[in-house]
Structure formats: structure tokens, C-alpha cells
Amino acid sequence: MANRRSNPPLLLLAVIGIVLYLAVIIGSVYLQTPGAAADTGADDPAITKQEAAEAAAQFVQQRFGLSDDYRTSVLHQSYTVRHAYLEDAELHDEYVKHFENLPLNYFEVEINDAAKRATYYIDVDYSNQRIIGWEAYTTPALRQRAAATAATEPLQLAEQAIIEQGFELEEFTRVREEPNVTAPERRDRPRPAVGTRYLYESRDERIGEATLHLTLSVANGAVVSFHPVFNIPAAFLSWQEQQDAKAALMTNISMGVSLAMTITALYIIIRYRKEISFRRGWLLSLVFLAIYVTNNINMLPALRAAHGAGPSQLQAIVYLCFVTALAVLMAVSVYFSLLAGTFLWRRQGWDPVAEWHDRDFGSQVMTATGRGYLLCLFILGVQQGMYFIGSQYFDVWSVSDPSQSVLNMLVPGIFPLLAWAAAISEEAIYRLFGIAFFLALVRNRFLAVLLPSIVWAMSHTQYPIYPVYTRLVEVSIIGLIFGFFFLRYGFLTVLFAHATMDSILMGVTLIDTGDGTQDVIGTFYLVFPALVGWILSWLHRVTKRRDPQPTSS
Incomplete structure (x- = not known):
């Protein structure tokens, strides 16, 4: 199939991509906007996690008492709902200037005191x-320590805490005193269910339609909960919930269609098992599984970011087991897609997947690596252009997501390896098999490329980018580009293009942390796909050179 069409000028497309990328940067500076990627508000921490843990432990010791048998863990957290409202209302910069003491991003230190059977979550400004x-x-255990101060009235304790936290009591009005007052910004974390709740409203401090509130809980002679929050307008909360519901629906549709594709691939494998080589695809599937499981383990701290009451470790481990089991099923789906996709294309007279035993496999890998980089540059330029247009004309914005933050990883430096898991799985399922699958259904080449691209895009709509339809449009267009070049250059080219693009984006994420070590590691990942291609080509050349040559009879 690749031989039937003329090859488009990839070098020219790469130049166009670079020009688009630079134009977006220049345009963003000129217009004084966040540019291609909406500002996430994730400023770099000025303190280390250890310093945050020490500050939190000192605070707990002074306020509650702390035994010698305690453990700390530190997470990057964000007020994502507040941040979303500020982006939507275009108030982010104003908020940062006016509420410097109430950061959108912070370190949350979890302290587990084994001796007292107590868990504390302390929010620390990481500047x-x-x-x-x-x-x-x-x-x-806490009640025993609190006995000495139990005589103090709960209201007096609450007001003392407000003053100790640097707020002027006279600038606030006590709104109500109820047992079930919850903060309107943190849906992921329940408040302590005991004691008396207090809510104080600022008379003057507000941003847009959101007014500053202080929420407190007093129990057993101690203030067990304190948070400065903003009452985000109900209209915005309703809009965001509708957006998230649409994203969830599209994700579920994508999962359903992908499952149907996997079942179809299994049927094809069973039906034509005598014509299929089961040695194909198993190595790529194992590479995908190894990287994905490693990433899940690396993300264990992030899995603790959305926690309930008490220690978060157990629930994070349970969820880790679930996502690992899911990774195994995904690896099976990748394997089925590689087998069935290759078979369907071979029946049409085209083999899009180069194999190790091919005499020219090494040269094909190096060619695919070069083409992958050129195609990657073009797609990055198109993507940045779409982000810029969206932010300027369609009110597109994004917010920080602690569950994806490199600050919440055990080893941030291995995060960009996930690029290869994404490239292997998505190119196998939605290009190699997906296009062949839909081509058999609709008998139209353009629709056969478009439909799996839409299914693929739907699975990306739960990223914190709003409005959610913009992510659907963006990823569908990128899917069309990948599909177009898959039909021309085959599987290896789009595999390397996808892996290179994600490696660059994830490498830049490491560079943006401001850590010198991560800067070096992130820079390395910019050229890592080229290194992978060269190593594969070299190994193939060496291996084939050592293979015994057939002797003439």
C-alpha cells in the first residue's frame, strides 16, 4: 500500500511544524497570553519535600503532640476547582497577585502516628x-491529650486558630454553626465527622463572584480541621460537572468500542488461527506491559492524592492492584490487535509491520526513526497551533492535575518511558487494527481512518482541559495525521513518531520542574527515541552478521 502512493515531503512538513511552533511562542509573547498550553498555575516549589515534612511535623507536635513512632509522606496538591473557576473567569493573574498567601498549589504532608493511631494531613505552602x-x-488517643483544654469553648478555640493563622478576626463574619458544613472546593476529601463546624465569611476578600471563607472543625478541645476556601459560584460548578459528565460518557463510549474491537480481533485470531503466526507481537506486548506496570508503581504517591479519612496507603495499594490487572488486559488487547491487524492487512497484499527476521529490518528501523522525528515535529506544530487558536478564540484552558504531576512520582525520571507504552498500545489498537477493522465495515478509506481516530480521541477527554469537546477535536485531527502516515509508511514510522512526540512532551515536563538533575534527564529523553532506533538497528546488524550462512549443496 505504501508503494502505491507518492511519499509526501516529510522534511517540508517538519519545517512547517517548526514554523508553527515558533509562531505560537512569538504570538503568545506578543499577546501576553499563556499561548499554546493554557497556564496550569503549577509554579515550581521553592522548598523540598523534606522541608515540607519537617514543617508539618513541627506543627503537629505543637498543636496535637506527636510520638516518636510516626511516618510522613509528601504530595503535590492543587485546588483544582478554584483554579478552574479562575481560568474560566480569566481571573488567574489577578488572584495570584492578590492572594499570594493562598496558593493554588501546595505540598500536602500526610503524617501517620502509629502510637496514637492518628493521621494528619497538613497543607504546606511550598514557597x-x-x-x-x-x-x-x-x-x-487525641481525646486524652485534649482533656486539658476541653474546658475551653469550641468557639474560642476556633477564633484563636483564625488569629494564629494570620487572619484578622474582625474582617470575617461567622455565618453558621452546623455539624455538616463542607468546603465547596475539595470534593475528593471528607471533613472530620465529629465535633462542631464553623464557617466564617470574609467581608471584603473575594475574587470574581467567589468569596473567601474559613472552615473549621473543633472536637475534644482541639481544632481538628482548618481550611481557607472560596465559595465557587454554583453556576460554574454545575457547568463543570456537566463537562466532566460529558467527558466520562465519551470515555465510556471509547472503552465500549475498544472492547468490541478487541473481541472482534479475538474472533479473527480464532477463525484464522492456522494462517496467523502467534510469534508476532508478543515482544511489543510485553514491553508495553512492563512499562505500564512500572509506571503504575511509579505513580503510587499520585494514587494517594485523592484520599479519604485516615491513612491513604492501603487504598492506594488496592487501586494499584486494580490498575495493574487492567494493564494485563490492555496488554492482551495490544497482542490481539497486532496479530489481527497484521493478518487483515496481509490479506489485502500489504504487510505494514517489519519483523526482526526481515533482512532489512535494521535499515527499516533507522528510516522509521528519521521519519518519526520529522512527522513528530509537524504534529507538535499543528498541536500547538490548535492550542493557541483554542485559547484565543474558543476559550480553551486547562488546570493542574495532581494525579499526573511528576512531583507525585517515586522516580520522576522514568516517567517519559510511558511514551513507549502509549505509542505501542494506541498505534496497534487504533491504527494497525482499527483502520483495518473500520475499513471492513464502512468500505471507505477516509472514514476508516477517521472513526478509530474519534474513538481514540474520546479516551483523552478526561484530561483537565475545558471545554471537553476541544480535546476530542484536537486528538481526532492528530489521529487523522497518524492514520494518513500509517497508510503510507507503515507501523514503525507512526510508532516512532508517537513515541518521539510523547517523549519530547514528557521530557519538557521534567525540564519544567526547575530541578537540575531533572533538566538533564528531560533533555536526554528528547533524543532517546533516536537512541532506541540506533540500538535496534545495530543489534539487528550484529545478530544477522553472526547468523550461520547457508552452504551450497
């Missing part, structure tokens, strides 16, 4: 180690 909020989940 100056200041404590900005806390929650205590405890057993009767």
Missing part, C-alpha cells in the same frame, strides 16, 4: 513552609 490548612483523623 515558604507556611502552614495553610490541616485535618486530623484520630482515635481516642
